Amino acid sequence: MEKEKTVVLYPGLFVSHFVPMMQLARALLDHGYAVSVALIDPAVKEDIAFGAVVRRVAASMPSVRFHTLRAVKDTPKLTHDARFMVRYLDLLSRYNERLHDFLFSMLARNVHTVVVDSVSNEALRVVKRLGIPGYTMFTSSAATFAAFAQLPTILAEGGPSFKELGDTPLELFGLPPIPASHLLGEVLEDLDSDTYKATMALLCRIPEADGTLVNTFESLEARAVAALRDPLCVPGRVLPPVYCVGAFVGSIADAGVKERHECLAWLDGQPDRSVVFLCFGSIGTGNHSEEQLREIAVGLDKSGHRFLWVVRAPASDHPGADPDLNALLPDGFMEQTNGRGLVVKLWAPQVEVLRHKATGAFVTHCGWNSVLEGVTAGVPMLCWPLYSEQKMNKLHMVGDMGIAKEMVGWQQGLVKAGEVETKVRLVMESEEGSELRSRAAACKDAAAVACNDGGSSRLAFARFLADVANRKDRACSEEVGDA
Incomplete structure (x- = not known):
């Protein structure tokens, strides 16, 4: 009897990275692969949302084997502060031997490949030590991946640090100019800081993978994808193959939530494309100050448009705390907007909301999963x-994709009520808003084409599986030759 073909996934400790990798697991199951997931204990991270998502997904995917790696002694809890990345990467290195032991125990199960979260790419050295093909999964855009691949070569040429460049645009191969200030905060640190050094070391390891799966589809980011395939992208280095296998979107993280959320019933009673949806990411990360919440409320009220707004307590409060809406929002706001607006605490089923016929626009923090959810729903x-x-x-959303407008006040640390009102009116009422809507609808159609039989994402996934099989066959042949 032929052994089952197993793929091992090694996701990171982020909801936004874990969920797409579990959607990859579902795709692998559909292609006849067995899937095992190696996990660092979610308890090491002070994020109740992540642990809850892991439990729900594991319960909803009984065909996937979930294995929590044996704990490393004296592991400090991870908190989101200025040194988070340094501690996170140190934690991953501490677990390398645990991962090695787990993979070694799995070899009898015919492990074809290991796919690691891109932030965990140091683990590829463990994978390669065992002679297993190793791939990464990049859960943001192809354009961001192209930028990350090029950043280490820029400072190698000398010149000021990214921090010193401020808003000076970086000219990167195959990408529009990117202000240095728009890069990751970790690379805007001083060059001698631990955070900067650890992050750049992470980016330098990008070419060590046998290939990278990217959660996007080719027509959405044609320029960036072409750049990644060009030898000029990173002079002197060969980037591994890139497989654009997305868009991986869906409500897998909401598995086990059986009751229909109240906001969906409210949307049922609204006219088509009439509601502005505001949501800013996972619990504990999309918090605004009390002043900012009030500005949003006044702007929404003055816009006159219907809205569905997910509100969280300010960041200074306990993450995930139940917000006191009466204390946070202007006096009389809830009464004045009753029927026209709905304020939801903490969480809403974002995918279902975006795909609801009443939703007409999406105010987003631009996390890539949220971007793809907006794209596949056809919402500006x-x-x-x-x-x-x-x-x-x-x-990229405002530029090459042409599906969004920017709330510019974020650059000054406060989006004023006037801008909220003006931009909501723009996207909901103006000719420019209609053009955004048309391009968003075209992107939705393109995403469907990419994910259908014969589409670019389906073909890319098949190419990935074929490359994995070829590497596995070569490895087996080499073992026979050595014997």
Whole structure:
């Protein structure tokens, strides 16, 4: 009897990275592969949302084997602060031997490949030591991946640090100019800081993978994809093959949530494409100050448009705390907007909301998963980046994709009520808003084509599986030859 073909996935400790990798697991199952997931114990991260998502997904995917790696002693809890990346990468290195032991125990199960989260790419050295093909999964855009691949070569040529460049545009191969200030905060640190050094070391390891799966589809980012395939992208280095296998979107993280959310019933009663949806990412990361919440409320009220707004307590409060809407929002706001607006605490089923016929626009923090959810729903967007690579995503959404407008006040630290009102009116009422809507609808259609039989993403996934099989066959032949 032929042994089952197994793929091992090694996701990171982020909801936004874990969920697309579990959608990859579903795709692998559909192609007849067995899937095992190696996990660092979610308890090491002070993020109740991540642990809850892992439990729900594991319960909803009984065909996938989930294995929590044996704990490393004296592991400090991870908190989101200025040194998070340094501690996170140190944690991953501590678990390398645990991962090695797990993979070694799995060899009898005919492991074809290991796919690691791109932030965990140091683990590829463990994978290669065992003679297993090793790939990474990049859960943001192809454009961001192209930028990350090029950053280490820029400073190698000398010149000022990214921090010193400020808003000076970086000219990167195959990409529009990117202000240095829009890069990851970790590379805007001083050159001698631990955070900067650890992040750049991470980016320098990009070419070590046998290939990279990117959660995008080719027609959405044609220029960036072409750049990644050009030898001039990173002079002197060969980038591994890139497989654009997305868009991986869906409500897999909401598995086990059986009751229909109240906001969906409210949307059922609204006219088509009449509601502005505001949501800013996972619990604990998309928080605004009390002043900012009030500005949003006044702007929404004055716009006169219907809205569905997910509100979280300010970041200074306990993450995930139940917000006191009466204390946070202007006096009388809830009464004045009753029927026209709905404020939801903490969370809403974003994919279902975006795909609802009543939703007409999306105010987003530009996290890549949210961008793809907006794209596949065909909804025009208003960009309000907060952290990570979201400023870079904003550039591409407003520029090459042409599906969004920017809330520029984020650059001064406060989006005023007047801008909220003006931009909501723009996307919902103006000719420019209609053009955004048309391009968003075209992107939705393109995403469907890419994911259908014969589409670019389906073909890319088949190419990935064929490359894995070829590497596995070569490895087996070499073992026979050595014997």
